Structure formats: C-alpha cells, structure tokens
Amino acid sequence: MTLSFDAALQAFAPRLPLAVGLSGGADSTALLLGCAARWPGQVRAIHVHHGLQSAAGAFERHCVDLCARLGVPLQVQRVDARHAPGQSPEDAARIARYKAFAVAAQAESAQGAIQSIALAQHADDQVETLLLALSRGAGVAGLAAMPAFWQRDGLDWHRPLLAVPGAELRDWLRARGQAWVEDPSNQDERYTRNRIRARLLPALEAAFPQFRDTFARSARHAAQASELLEDLARQDLAEVGDPPRIAGLQQLGRARQANVLRHWLRQAHQTTPSSAQLDALQAQIAACATRGHRIHLKVGRGFVEREGLVLRWYNP
Numbered sequence: 147m148t149l150s151f152d153a154a155l156q157a158f159a160p161r162l163p164l165a166v167g168l169s170g171g172a173d174s175t176a177l178l179l180g181c182a183a184r185w186p187g188q189v190r191a192i193h194v195h196h197g198l199q200s201a202a203g204a205f206e207r208h209c210v211d212l213c214a215r216l217g218v219p220l221q222v223q224r225v226d227a228r229h230a231p232g233q234s235p236e237d238a239a240r241i242a243r244y245k246a247f248a249v250a251a252q253a254e255s256a257q258g259a260i261q262s263i264a265l266a267q268h269a270d271d272q273v274e275t276l277l278l279a280l281s282r283g284a285g286v287a288g289l290a291a292m293p294a295f296w297q298r299d300g301l302d303w304h305r306p307l308l309a310v311p312g313a314e315l316r317d318w319l320r321a322r323g324q325a326w327v328e329d330p331s332n333q334d335e336r337y338t339r340n341r342i343r344a345r346l347l348p349a350l351e352a353a354f355p356q357f358r359d360t361f362a363r364s365a366r367h368a369a370q371a372s373e374l375l376e377d378l379a380r381q382d383l384a385e386v387g388d389p390p391r392i393a394g395l396q397q398l399g400r401a402r403q404a405n406v407l408r409h410w411l412r413q414a415h416q417t418t419p420s421s422a423q424l425d426a427l428q429a430q431i432a433a434c435a436t437r438g439h440r441i442h443l444k445v446g447r448g449f450v451e452r453e454g455l456v457l458r459w460y461n462p
Contacts, residue, residue, distance in 0.1 A: 149309040151318045155180045158306040161261035162188040170205035170327040173266035176315045192250045194243045195224045208327045221250045248299045262302040269358045270312040290369035379409030389456040417446030
C-alpha cells in the first residue's frame with residue numbers, strides 16, 4: 147500500500163545516530179528535512195560528488211546550503227565513477243556511491259557516530275527497478291527489486307520511502323517552499339531507467355492506477371521466494387561441500403543443482419554465471435561419468451574446472 151511521506155517517516159525507526167544519503171534531488175532533500183526535524187542533533191548527511199557532469203557543482207552547493215541551514219553535519223565524498231568497458235554508467239555510479247557512503251559512515255562510526263544510513267529511493271524507483279529486472283530476464287532475486295532494510299559493513303541500511311510515490315515527495319517539498327536540484331541526466335532517454343520513467347510509468351498509471359501497490363506486492367513475494375532459495379542453497383552446499391563434489395551435485399534435481407551452483411559462485415567467489423554458462427556447466431556435470439572427463443568452462447568472471455572429485459573456480 148502506498149503511503150504519504152509523513153506516514154512513511156512516522157513508521158521509520160532506525161538506530162541513531164543516522165546518516166542520510168543526500169544527492170540534492172527532491173527525494174533525498176525531503177528525506178533529510180523530515181529526519182532532521184524528527185531527530186534533531188542525531189542526523190548527518192553524506193553527499194557523493196560523482197564529477198560526471200557540469201551540474202555536480204550545483205548539487206554540492208545545494209547540499210552545503212541546506213545542511214548549513216538545518217544545522218546538519220555534512221560529509222562530501224568525491225569519487226571516480228567512470229565506468230569500465232562493458233559496464234553501464236549507472237552501475238558504475240551506483241557502486242561508487244555505495245562505497246562512498248560506507249567509507250563516510252565508517253569514518254564517523256569509528257567514533258560511535260553513525261549506526262544507520264537512510265537512502266531516498268521511493269515507490270516509482272522500485273517499479274523502475276522491477277521493470278529493469280524483467281527486461282533483463284532476472285530470476286526471483288532480481289524481481290525482489292530493492293530491499294527496504296539490510297545490514298552490511300556493521301551498519302543498518304534503510305530505504306524508508308519505498309511505499310511513497312515520487313510526486314508525493316515533491317508536493318511535500320512545495321508545500322514547505324523548499325527547493326531542490328533537478329538532475330539534467332534524468333531527462334536523457336539513452337538510459338533505460340529514464341525511458342521507463344518517461345514512457346512506461348505514465349502508461350501504467352493510465353491502465354493500472356494501483357500499479358505501485360501491486361508491483362510492490364509482487365516484489366515482496368519474489369523477495370520471500372529468494373530467501374527460501376537461499377536457505378535451500380545453504381543446506382545443499384553444506385551437503386555437497388565447498389568446493390562442491392561432482393557426485394553430490396549429480397544427486398540433485400536440475401533446479402536445485404542450478405540454485406546451489408549460483409549460491410556457491412556468488413558467496414564463495416563473488417561472481418554470477420549467465421544462464422548460458424550455467425546451462426553449459428550443468429550439462430558437463432551430467433556428462434561427468436569417468437575419471438578422465440575434463441571440465442573447463444568460462445563462468446562469471448573466471449573459469450570452473452574439474453579437480454579430481456570436485457569443482458574449482460579460479461580467476462586467471
């Protein structure tokens with residue numbers, strides 16, 4: 147069910163002190179104002195300067211001025227968010243941004259200053275993430291979209307606005323006479339997310355007015371299914387071993403075998419196989435009936451090889 151901004155903020159109960167990721171846009175500006183008013187003296191802000199566009203300076207100035215007016219301490223993190231060959235610019239910027247948030251928070255957490263980080267993604271962002279996952283043929287982990295809460299690097303991470311439509315946040319700011327900075331790259335339809343926002347969301351609004359609620363419900367169902375698959379994969383990996391024994395893998399049905407292989411590669415080696423790579427690996431496992439059968443396949447960022455009775459992954 148979609149919520150008003152005030153209702154979402156009332157339901158938000160982080161461990162304090164809290165850091166808010168502040169881009170300067172409407173969403174994070176609203177989140178910082180709301181949190182600073184609710185927990186005076188317990189809120190910090192972190193701004194990541196990507197340096198990828200001329201407007202970045204205006205974002206930083208907005209954040210500096212806003213935080214000075216609110217009396218909120220601000221950390222500005224400058225990052226190199228240029229993308230590597232084969233990597234999307236959005237992914238590169240996102241990875242750099244999350245690393246910068248963690249570094250900034252941990253720098254203060256060494257003094258016991260930050261317990262939680264709040265990010266301002268909202269209901270429309272969640273729909274866009276789900277549609278992007280569908281467009282890429284994602285499994286249930288991808289269809290779960292963005293979690294509202296997780297823990298990493300000794301910090302609690304929150305997205306308290308996932309049930310709040312983006313328009314609601316802008317209306318809340320306008321009612322208070324609060325300005326924000328518009329990112330000009332949000333209008334660039336070379337980026338898939340921007341095309342979804344400009345073309346698909348208005349069509350969904352017209353055809354299915356409750357789409358934010360129903361899409362969010364589907365994402366929650368996918369998140370529950372993904373959690374169950376993770377639990378099963380951990381159990382199966384404990385049985386087949388790490389590195390996994392080929393004979394143990396052969397005893398599993400194809401779906402469970404694929405599930406445990408993905409889990410092994412992701413957890414032990416931080417790599418993800420494509421569907422084609424996983425199919426090829428499973429075909430080789432099924433065909434592995436003799437001591438001399440050789441397995442050497444490109445999987446994720448490296449290779450899977452047979453080593454005696456087990457599979458090994460390595461990155462040359």
